Amino acid sequence: MKTWISRTAIPRGFRFAATACGLKRQGLDLALLTSEAPAAAAAVFTTNVVQAAPVRLSREHLRRSRGRMRAIVVNSGNANCSTGPAGMVAARRTAECVAAQLGCRPEEVLVCSTGVIGVPLRVERILQALPGLARKLSNRRRSFHQVTRAILTTDTQPKWASATFHLARSRVHILGCAKGAGMIHPQMATMLAFLVTNARIAPGLLARTLRAAVHGTFNAITVDGDTSTNDTVAVLATGASGARVIRAGSADFRRFGHALEAVCHKLALAIVADGEGAQRVVEVEVRGARSKRDADRVARAIANSPLVKTALAGADPNWGRILAAAGRAGVPFDPEQAKVWLARIPVYARGRALPFDERVAHREMRAGYVPIAVDLGVRRGKGGARNGKQEPGRARIWTCDFTSAYVNINADYRT
Amino acid sequence: MKTWISRTAIPRGFRFAATACGLKRQGLDLALLTSEAPAAAAAVFTTNVVQAAPVRLSREHLRRSRGRMRAIVVNSGNANCSTGPAGMVAARRTAECVAAQLGCRPEEVLVCSTGVIGVPLRVERILQALPGLARKLSNRRRSFHQVTRAILTTDTQPKWASATFHLARSRVHILGCAKGAGMIHPQMATMLAFLVTNARIAPGLLARTLRAAVHGTFNAITVDGDTSTNDTVAVLATGASGARVIRAGSADFRRFGHALEAVCHKLALAIVADGEGAQRVVEVEVRGARSKRDADRVARAIANSPLVKTALAGADPNWGRILAAAGRAGVPFDPEQAKVWLARIPVYARGRALPFDERVAHREMRAGYVPIAVDLGVRRGKGGARNGKQEPGRARIWTCDFTSAYVNINADYRT
Numbered sequence: 148m149k150t151w152i153s154r155t156a157i158p159r160g161f162r163f164a165a166t167a168c169g170l171k172r173q174g175l176d177l178a179l180l181t182s183e184a185p186a187a188a189a190a191v192f193t194t195n196v197v198q199a200a201p202v203r204l205s206r207e208h209l210r211r212s213r214g215r216m217r218a219i220v221v222n223s224g225n226a227n228c229s230t231g232p233a234g235m236v237a238a239r240r241t242a243e244c245v246a247a248q249l250g251c252r253p254e255e256v257l258v259c260s261t262g263v264i265g266v267p268l269r270v271e272r273i274l275q276a277l278p279g280l281a282r283k284l285s286n287r288r289r290s291f292h293q294v295t296r297a298i299l300t301t302d303t304q305p306k307w308a309s310a311t312f313h314l315a316r317s318r319v320h321i322l323g324c325a326k327g328a329g330m331i332h333p334q335m336a337t338m339l340a341f342l343v344t345n346a347r348i349a350p351g352l353l354a355r356t357l358r359a360a361v362h363g364t365f366n367a368i369t370v371d372g373d374t375s376t377n378d379t380v381a382v383l384a385t386g387a388s389g390a391r392v393i394r395a396g397s398a399d400f401r402r403f404g405h406a407l408e409a410v411c412h413k414l415a416l417a418i419v420a421d422g423e424g425a426q427r428v429v430e431v432e433v434r435g436a437r438s439k440r441d442a443d444r445v446a447r448a449i450a451n452s453p454l455v456k457t458a459l460a461g462a463d464p465n466w467g468r469i470l471a472a473a474g475r476a477g478v479p480f481d482p483e484q485a486k487v488w489l490a491r492i493p494v495y496a497r498g499r500a501l502p503f504d505e506r507v508a509h510r511e512m513r514a515g516y517v518p519i520a521v522d523l524g525v526r527r528g529k530g531g532a533r534n535g536k537q538e539p540g541r542a543r544i545w546t547c548d549f550t551s552a553y554v555n556i557n558a559d560y561r562t
Numbered sequence: 563m564k565t566w567i568s569r570t571a572i573p574r575g576f577r578f579a580a581t582a583c584g585l586k587r588q589g590l591d592l593a594l595l596t597s598e599a600p601a602a603a604a605a606v607f608t609t610n611v612v613q614a615a616p617v618r619l620s621r622e623h624l625r626r627s628r629g630r631m632r633a634i635v636v637n638s639g640n641a642n643c644s645t646g647p648a649g650m651v652a653a654r655r656t657a658e659c660v661a662a663q664l665g666c667r668p669e670e671v672l673v674c675s676t677g678v679i680g681v682p683l684r685v686e687r688i689l690q691a692l693p694g695l696a697r698k699l700s701n702r703r704r705s706f707h708q709v710t711r712a713i714l715t716t717d718t719q720p721k722w723a724s725a726t727f728h729l730a731r732s733r734v735h736i737l738g739c740a741k742g743a744g745m746i747h748p749q750m751a752t753m754l755a756f757l758v759t760n761a762r763i764a765p766g767l768l769a770r771t772l773r774a775a776v777h778g779t780f781n782a783i784t785v786d787g788d789t790s791t792n793d794t795v796a797v798l799a800t801g802a803s804g805a806r807v808i809r810a811g812s813a814d815f816r817r818f819g820h821a822l823e824a825v826c827h828k829l830a831l832a833i834v835a836d837g838e839g840a841q842r843v844v845e846v847e848v849r850g851a852r853s854k855r856d857a858d859r860v861a862r863a864i865a866n867s868p869l870v871k872t873a874l875a876g877a878d879p880n881w882g883r884i885l886a887a888a889g890r891a892g893v894p895f896d897p898e899q900a901k902v903w904l905a906r907i908p909v910y911a912r913g914r915a916l917p918f919d920e921r922v923a924h925r926e927m928r929a930g931y932v933p934i935a936v937d938l939g940v941r942r943g944k945g946g947a948r949n950g951k952q953e954p955g956r957a958r959i960w961t962c963d964f965t966s967a968y969v970n971i972n973a974d975y976r977t
Contacts, residue, residue, distance in 0.1 A: 195889040196888070197888070197889030198889075198897075229882060229914055230915075234914075264885065265885075376882075376885075376886050467644060470612050470644060471790055473611070474610040475611070498644060499645055499648075500681070500682075549868075551966030552966075554964060554965060
């Protein structure tokens with residue numbers, strides 16, 4: 148699978164380190180991202196009812212520090228979820244240990260974990276490793292790249308993306324990394340993403356920008372429909388660019404928002420591309436719906452259908468499964484008015500199959516990126532624009548195909 | 563996979579025949595079930611927005627004949643769905659041809675199809691085969707068993723079940739057959755089931771009894787979350803038993819309802835057991851929910867989670883995935899109050915893992931039938947009984963595990 152790799156520019160004021168502390172059988176499993184000065188911070192967390200201890204602690208810290216953070220500490224190999232009161236103690240001790248190393252308050256530290264659920268976290272291994280990790284902190288690319296590897300679980304490769312743009316005469320950088328693999332779904336999943344920027348922006352406005360960026364990116368991808376207990380997207384902004392403060396509604400605000408969304412988009416698609424056993428990224432676009440919400444429901448029903456996803460694994464142009472999945476989404480529409488495109492080939496309209504060359508379709512579907520489009524053909528009241536980006540009843544969701552490798556990876560994750 | 567095989571007693575007044583008319587590459591693909599006299603008839607159809615031509619026609623026939631039917635004709639190999647006006651013409655001509663053979667009106671014939679979507683139905687093959695098929699009609703077991711085979715698609719074996727009971731001094735039989743495999747889900751799926759009985763009951767009451775029986779059986783199974791365009795459960799009742807007419811609210815009514823539900827239950831579980839690539843049947847029971855509806859949502863979220871289903875394929879006691887799936891169902895509960903059992907072993911309570919022997923759990927999970935139970939621990943207001951069958955916040959759903967064979971079957975269904 149191809150990953151989206153951008154040239155990495157490390158924004159000033161940030162330092163990174165990663166190490167192998169023994170939570171995974173082998174490889175890097177502990178990462179630290181720090182800001183020299185308190186940075187504006189914002190985060191979006193999982194909506195699962197079951198939330199891991201580090202998620203609950205990080206929420207609390209973000210509130211207590213009023214969105215000013217110094218560090219993010221991340222371990223892979225153990226989700227520290229459903230681990231009872233001991234799990235919360237472990238997360239707190241991790242934050243305290245990082246704070247002691249950096250000379251800051253524990254509530255200035257975000258704690259993230261990913262891995263297996265319900266196994267007690269061997270926090271001593273983290274605590275023992277942290278002093279050495281703090282000494283290794285650096286702002287070199289190599290250190291950042293180690294962080295991108297230390298946060299992985301069943302991912303096959305690290306994922307990062309960056310954007311650079313100007314606000315007046317100052318160069319602003321946004322750099323991000325993410326991990327995904329299984330359990331990727333709307334409203335986030337076993338998915339961690341960390342973004343750092345030297346832009347200057349207040350925590351409240353940063354939170355608003357992050358939520359907007361996450362909506363059409365991390366919240367618009369799905370690998371297997373499961374939403375995890377640990378999902379977190381966090382952003383830190385130092386202001387070290389020297390650029391003027393970003394104000395709501397300004398041109399700077401729009402530019403920053405677009406850049407943040409572009410980085411999130413690249414990371415989200417890299418997560419889908421690296422979905423467990425995935426061979427290809429599938430874009431599901433639904434338009435012509437009564438509302439954005441309806442379009443979203445239909446797109447997710449298609450993107451989460453195992454029958455659609457297995458057909459995609461075999462590059463089988465079985466558009467009947469797409470239509471059947473749309474039909475069971477709970478959104479009323481007239482099949483006679485609906486249209487379906489598969490890899491840009493019109494395959495269904497006016498209630499029946501359109502003639503197309505199956506061999507051509509099969510070949511097109513073997514590409515790394517396969518677009519599926521469905522027009523529900525729902526007429527809106529007069530004045531409802533039906534074309535272009537202004538159309539309200541439209542949604543895009545990204546997913547991957549469903550291969551036997553997915554099953555093999557997940558059938559014995561722990562054994 | 564073991565199938566539930568009961569001794570087959572053919573209720574009087576019914577005749578069966580099956581043949582290979584060439585819709586499938588090989589094997590039986592056309593079946594006819596007839597009643598000598600007009601039988602009381604009822605049916606439940608798919609809730610998918612996209613409905614195959616035979617489904618629309620059968621709805622119309624049931625209405626026009628006021629629930630009095632003479633025959634059910636079924637083809638496999640082609641779903642006759644998304645086939646435009648020609649599809650409807652094909653379904654009508656099939657009904658007309660059957661009617662001509664039997665000497666009844668076309669609206670006394672139910673038409674069912676299952677197979678691939680969007681490919682024009684070669685109805686001439688059906689029409690050519692029907693006269694010979696009508697001549698072969700018989701009430702021998704062998705003919706019924708051929709019907710059970712002719713309706714299959716990717717099923718690996720035929721499924722039938724029967725019940726016999728007494729109403730006063732008359733023996734009443736219920737006999738049913740079904741096909742399933744992929745696309746099995748709530749509110750039915752690529753699933754056909756046909757039931758015949760010699761009980762004497764009015765069409766309206768028969769419909770009510772059927773809906774009740776389907777609710778906790780065919781509508782409580784899921785293989786891959788997809789609901790098809792062709793699902794139909796139909797029942798014909800001749801009254802040939804000579805038993806008295808079944809009246810609403812009577813003891814006879816309850817006995818008939820229980821027997822009908824028992825037959826549906828066996829067929830539904832046989833469908834799950836024969837889910838594409840399935841190794842085991844999984845029962846997901848959720849209790850301690852605020853309402854039946856909440857319990858049902860959580861049970862379906864667990865039963866449809868690819869991560870849960872792949873863990874089951876590997877007999878991996880990964881209860882964390884069960885809890886995470888419950889947590890994303892959109893139903894609020896306190897994870898500290900919830901409990902999880904896996905193959906009857908308590909694995910989670912009070913917010914953390916319970917100690918259990920993983921090897922024992924692994925062994926228990928390799929059985930053909932694995933129960934999963936989740937108690938959400940939601941307290942209801944005073945007077946809310948928390949135990950026994952009276953408990954309102956309880957639901958049971960049956961599914962199967964998710965193996966790489968499922969993917970292989972579905973990745974090239976048509977090629």
